[in-house]
Amino acid sequence: MAIKTIIEPFKIKAVEPIRVTTRAEREARIREASYNVFLLHARDVLIDLLTDSGTGAMSVDQWAAVMQGDESYAGSRSFYRFEESVKRLFPFKHVIPAHQGRAAERILFAVTCKPGDIVPNNTHFDTTRANIEYRGAKAVDLPCRESHDTATPHPFKGNMDVEALENLLEHEGADKVPLVMLTVTNNSGGGQPVSMANGLAVAEVCRRHGVPLYIDACRFAENAYFIKHREREFAEMSVADIARELMSHADGCTMSAKKDGLANIGGFLATNDDDLARQEKELLILTEGYPTYGGLAGRDLEAIAVGLEEVVQEDYLQYRIVSTGYLGRHISGEGVPIVQPPGGHAIYIDAGAFLPHLHPLEYPGIALAVELYREAGIRAVEIGSVMFAQRDPETGEEQPAEKELVRLAIPRRVYTQSHIDYVVEGILEVWKRREQIGGYRIVYQAPFLRHFTARFEPLGARA
Ligand SMILES: *Cc1c(COP(=O)(O)O)cnc(C)c1O
Numbered sequence: 001m002a003i004k005t006i007i008e009p010f011k012i013k014a015v016e017p018i019r020v021t022t023r024a025e026r027e028a029r030i031r032e033a034s035y036n037v038f039l040l041h042a043r044d045v046l047i048d049l050l051t052d053s054g055t056g057a058m059s060v061d062q063w064a065a066v067m068q069g070d071e072s073y074a075g076s077r078s079f080y081r082f083e084e085s086v087k088r089l090f091p092f093k094h095v096i097p098a099h100q101g102r103a104a105e106r107i108l109f110a111v112t113c114k115p116g117d118i119v120p121n122n123t124h125f126d127t128t129r130a131n132i133e134y135r136g137a138k139a140v141d142l143p144c145r146e147s148h149d150t151a152t153p154h155p156f157k158g159n160m161d162v163e164a165l166e167n168l169l170e171h172e173g174a175d176k177v178p179l180v181m182l183t184v185t186n187n188s189g190g191g192q193p194v195s196m197a198n199g200l201a202v203a204e205v206c207r208r209h210g211v212p213l214y215i216d217a218c219r220f221a222e223n224a225y226f227i228k229h230r231e232r233e234f235a236e237m238s239v240a241d242i243a244r245e246l247m248s249h250a251d252g253c254t255m256s257a258k259k260d261g262l263a264n265i266g267g268f269l270a271t272n273d274d275d276l277a278r279q280e281k282e283l284l285i286l287t288e289g290y291p292t293y294g295g296l297a298g299r300d301l302e303a304i305a306v307g308l309e310e311v312v313q314e315d316y317l318q319y320r321i322v323s324t325g326y327l328g329r330h331i332s333g334e335g336v337p338i339v340q341p342p343g344g345h346a347i348y349i350d351a352g353a354f355l356p357h358l359h360p361l362e363y364p365g366i367a368l369a370v371e372l373y374r375e376a377g378i379r380a381v382e383i384g385s386v387m388f389a390q391r392d393p394e395t396g397e398e399q400p401a402e403k404e405l406v407r408l409a410i411p412r413r414v415y416t417q418s419h420i421d422y423v424v425e426g427i428l429e430v431w432k433r434r435e436q437i438g439g440y441r442i443v444y445q446a447p448f449l450r451h452f453t454a455r456f457e458p459l460g461a462r463a
Pocket of ligand 1: 053100101102103125127128183187216218255256257258259266267
């Protein structure tokens with residue numbers, strides 16, 4: 001009989017110690033951080049599931065490539081190696097490096113968006129939304145209907161509602177929509193994949209209305225792996241071919257190499273439009289750097305070039321998706337409400353259902369993230385009303401987000417199964433005493449992207 005255990009397809013060559021803290025220490029640290037886990041020092045965190053962005057472990061081949069970085073200002077060898085590696089998966093005419101995803105977004109929206117425009121997406125990531133709103137345009141989420149119910153599994157809950165897109169383009173007029181974005185996988189929507197069928201349907205609507213389609217490609221490889229395993233026609237196709245196929249229906253993409261680039265920094269913007277590419281490069285020179293490095297060192301471009309080759313390897317992706325599912329299965333098996341099915345890079349706990357006695361504006365996601373840190377030194381992030389609440393334009397009142405989630409993002413190639421077993425145990429300890437957990441109020445907030453710097457106070461505590 002064949003062995004069924006799926007193992008980490010790597011061995012460890014360098015180790016980084018992590019520090020166990022006492023509960024009393026954690027109490028003090030989280031209070032000093034005003035109950036915002038972004039304000040904790042990483043040295044006080046035991047298992048850091050804040051994000052899978054830039055937190056992955058690089059391979060021996062990536063580190064070897066780092067030594068080959070060509071740091072020439074213009075026309076560096078590393079740029080051409082990077083460009084070739086990108087174009088193998090993203091068949092766009094122009095590839096523009098940027099220091100990370102949001103830099104690519106800022107440049108894209110600066111040249112395409114004007115005040116009053118509308119940019120639809122399956123679900124905008126927070127920096128994408130902020131960059132659109134910063135231009136005075138409106139970011140509209142059009143997630144598919146199945147995504148609204150967190151508890152019911154569906155193979156492609158990340159899909160866009162194609163009918164809603166069609167309606168929007170007809171009612172608002174395509175001239176108000178400079179581009180449509182499709183985020184794969186749908187990060188803010190629970191790390192859920194988008195099917196090829198949905199991608200093609202969105203591309204068809206865009207083409208018919210003469211609106212360009214851009215892919216937010218941060219997790220393109222994880223998305224392609226889900227397509228291979230959930231969409232029958234693609235079962236025999238390689239992940240790399242599936243990824244290329246999806247991209248071939250788009251006009252461009254934005255990418256954070258800190259996700260499926262398997263690098264610690266970097267990103268790019270790609271487009272088929274010559275005129276846009278020229279404007280984008282001009283803007284890039286103003287704020288990021290010359291178009292053959294875009295704010296990155298030659299060694300970073302090398303690391304990304306190799307990372308893009310490794311991320312589409314199927315034993316890596318199998319381990320990645322299976323280990324994320326392992327965490328999801330072990331907590332949901334004990335009753336913890338999570339977004340079903342588990343996504344590619346993260347498990348999303350439904351904090352609203354975990355703490356049903358808290359009102360959304362008592363921030364159940366913050367309450368749960370604080371308890372995970374108190375209990376076990378685990379750092380997770382709220383994806384709920386602190387991140388996504390909207391203000392009523394008339395009354396100025398805060399409108400809760402649609403969902404109150406807490407994301408446990410799994411860094412790539414970093415933690416072993418026993419780390420994850422520890423996380424499972426920590427979450428279940430909090431689950432047992434959930435009825436005693438109280439809410440929070442905001443005592444300081446910035447005008448945009450407030451979740452990064454907001455300060456909180458437990459409700460009931462004196463002001
Ligand atoms: C991370 C991310 C971004 C932004 O990328 P950064 O490298 O963090 O600036 C954009 N979209 C999605 C879906 C992301 O996950």
